[in-house]
Amino acid sequence: MARYNIAVVVGSLRKDSFNKKLGKALEKLFPAEFSFTHVRIDDLPLYNQDDDGNPSEQVKRLKGEIAAAQGLLFITPEYNRSLPGVLKNAIDHASRPYGQNAWAGKPAGVIGISVGAIGTALAQQHLRNILAYLDVPALGQPEAFIQAKEGVFNPDGSAGDGIKKFLQGWVDQYVNWVKTHVG
Numbered sequence: 001m002a003r004y005n006i007a008v009v010v011g012s013l014r015k016d017s018f019n020k021k022l023g024k025a026l027e028k029l030f031p032a033e034f035s036f037t038h039v040r041i042d043d044l045p046l047y048n049q050d051d052d053g054n055p056s057e058q059v060k061r062l063k064g065e066i067a068a069a070q071g072l073l074f075i076t077p078e079y080n081r082s083l084p085g086v087l088k089n090a091i092d093h094a095s096r097p098y099g100q101n102a103w104a105g106k107p108a109g110v111i112g113i114s115v116g117a118i119g120t121a122l123a124q125q126h127l128r129n130i131l132a133y134l135d136v137p138a139l140g141q142p143e144a145f146i147q148a149k150e151g152v153f154n155p156d157g158s159a160g161d162g163i164k165k166f167l168q169g170w171v172d173q174y175v176n177w178v179k180t181h182v183g
Contacts, residue, residue, distance in 0.1 A: 003033040004178055007069035011076035011087030011112075011123075013042050018113045018148045019075045025159045026073070026111070029171040036073075039065050041090040052097035059093045063102040066094050071178040072108040072136065078116065078123035087127070095134050104135040107181035109174040111144045113152070119145030139177045144170050 008027075012019045027036055043058050045051070055063075066072070076083050094102040110127055112120030124145070131138045144166070146152065151160040159167045 004070045004182065005035050005037055005068060006071045006073050006178070007039050007066050007106075008036050008073045008075065009039045009041065009087065009090060011041075011074070011084045013086060017077070018115075018152075019077050021153055021157060022111065022113045022146065023073070023075045024157050025153060026075075026167060026171060028158050029164075029168050031175060034175070037065050037069060039090070041086055044086075044089055044093055047089050047092040047096070049096070055093070062090060063094050063100075066102040066106070069106060070182045071174075072103065072106050073174070074108060074110045074127060074131075076110070076112040076120055076123050076127055078112065078114045078120040081122045082126045083123045083130075088130070091130060091134070101134055103131070105181075106136060107178045108136050108138045109170075109177065110138050111146070111170065113146040113148050115148045117147060119147050121145045137177075137181060139174050142166075142170055142173060 008023050010017065010019050010023055039062060041062070044062065045056055045058070076087055091103070108131055110124050112124055114120045124143070128138050146163070151162050154160050
């Protein structure tokens with residue numbers, strides 16, 4: 001029976017997103033006591049402070065899913081050396097209005113995959129800066145800047161032989177991170 005529900009926030013909307021695939025491959029490496037809620041961010045309106053007093057149903061859903069989670073898993077692509085706007089929009093919605101930050105205190109993992117040689121290093125750094133401000137303790141080590149290339153994923157969607165051991169090590173550290181913060 002799952003004891004830790006993890007809110008998975010993928011910063012890519014693309015149907016065949018490498019980051020969505022990475023999320024699914026990672027889930028297969030977690031112990032049975034972990035379950036996952038895939039947080040939908042593609043239907044959120046653009047953040048507008050004028051709407052703080054009357055948030056849309058989509059924003060209420062987002063904040064509810066985050067509130068119900070014991071941990072956060074951010075899986076982000078890198079767009080123009082930063083995180084995608086759709087991800088920043090979701091972060092802004094769930095952190096507002098001031099004093100009602102749904103992200104606060106929830107242990108997070110930050111990871112991503114991209115075709116570029118540096119993976120998603122800069123997007124992850126920008127995301128970590130935002131999370132630090134929002135009082136989200138993010139796993140610092142190991143960092144995971146994954147390049148999308150042949151063999152990263154097996155045909156069944158699991159992690160390929162060349163990266164599975166590394167990803168399992170990352171998952172193991174994240175599991176410990178969540179357990180340390182949740183108790």
